[in-house]
Structures are given as C-alpha cells and as structure tokens.
Amino acid sequence: MASIIYYIVQMENSYYHGLNENSMFTTDEEQAFAFTNSEAAEQLAAKVNGTVQTREVSYEELEELSADHWTEYDALPKDERDIIESFCSNLQLGIDE
Incomplete structure (x- = not known):
C-alpha cells in the first residue's frame, strides 16, 4: 500500500508543535508538526535537544481524513x-498580511 513518510521531533514526553513561541510543544503526537524533510527535522531536533521520530501514513488513511474534513x-x-478560503488563497500566493 502506498504511503507517505514524515518526521516529528520529540522532546521527552512532548512533541514540537511549531505554532508560536507560547505553544511550541504539545503532548499530543497527532498535533505534532510533520516534517517531510528529514534534514529539517534533524536540525530542529538538535536545536531543542530532541529526537526525530519517523512516522508513516497511508494514502487511504489520508483520503478518509480528507473526506471527514470536507464534511x-x-x-x-x-x-x-469565505474566511478560510481567503486565508488559503493568500498562503498559495505567498501574501503575508
């Protein structure tokens, strides 16, 4: 079955979340920031004294999650x-307001 490999950075019982300096970590692995580049994950892990964990998700599981989110x-x-679509459009265009 086809799948995507991704990486998360773990520090003891928490994971890098990456939203902002006030909430950079989470105890919920499902909320961890997913890196698609192992080098970027390794760089962050070295910076925060963490370890890189490799994870995998199947395309089938992603499709199921996507269907739930569309609902x-x-x-x-x-x-x-409209707010969400505007925000996503700005992200695609690289506009930083």
Whole structure:
C-alpha cells in the first residue's frame, strides 16, 4: 500500500508543535508538526535537544481524513468558509498580511 513518510521531533514526553513561541510543544503526537524533510527535522531536533521520530501514513488513511474534513468544512456557515478560503488563497500566493 502506498504511503507517505514524515518526521516529528520529540522532546521527552512532548512533541514540537511549531505554532508560536507560547505553544511550541504539545503532548499530543497527532498535533505534532510533520516534517517531510528529514534534514529539517534533524536540525530542529538538535536545536531543542530532541529526537526525530519517523512516522508513516497511508494514502487511504489520508483520503478518509480528507473526506471527514470536507464534511466538517461544508457544515460551516458561508462567512467562515469565505474566511478560510481567503486565508488559503493568500498562503498559495505567498501574501503575508
């Protein structure tokens, strides 16, 4: 079965989350920042005295998660969907407001 390999950085009982300096770590592995580049993960691990953990997710599992997220997204009010779409559009264009 086809899958994607990714890497997370673990420090004792927590994982690098990467949102901001106030909440850079999480105890929930599912919320850990997923690196697709092992070198970038190794660099961060050295910086925070952590270790790199290799994980794998199948395309089938990703498709199932995607379907669940689309269902949740479709249930949102239109104004909230518009905000999300605007934000994602800015990310794709590289616009930093």
